[in-house]
Amino acid sequence: GAGVSQSPSNKVTEKGKDVELRCDPISGHTALYWYRQRLGQGLEFLIYFQGNSAPDKSGLPSDRFSAERTGESVSTLTIQRTQQEDSAVYLCASSFAGGGGETQYFGPGTRLLVL
């Protein structure tokens, strides 16, 4: 497809389990972002990848959160030892380049529920 895709669309897990969320950006987009949206809140920036540069991890809330990206393609966000406060919609976005004025194209999100 032409847009950003994410999988799974929904994930229910038990507290303490690890989860892995996947993002496929738009082909040719060098920049990729992960955001989190808790209920009733705006989107919170988590991490940013730009080409082969070191990622900007300044938004990751704890060391339980990590993300990887292979080149300029797929990215995975991993949450270890999930907690109930991790319940949220996790959104991925990509843009053609990494400048702040670039339009970011969002995927449908993964809705995570930690029981």
Add this chain to the structure above:
Amino acid sequence: AQSVSQHNHHVILSEAASLELGCNYSYGGTVNLFWYVQYPGQHLQLLLKYFSGDPLVKGIKGFEAEFIKSKFSFNLRKPSVQWSDTAEYFCAVNAPNQAGTALIFGKGTTLSVSS
């Protein structure tokens, strides 16, 4: 703390009414400004953006926004709303000198339009 504020949490209008959604931010210096919209069951998409030039920006579906630097505002307007404008609207700011390339989002405004 530096932030993006959307003043209205939920706005209810009748069709043909005029719309103005407020957005204020607290970042100084250069900013790139965005309004994103999320229609029911769909993912976030760009409505319009400002990064330089004419402070009155026109977007899709008859929406416009005005950047007023002295007021740190970027309010969204539409002269006559339609039922299909029912959605959640997010203001977002990129402040490259202070917050890198990430978008900082407001908490969103839910617009309900009755026919």
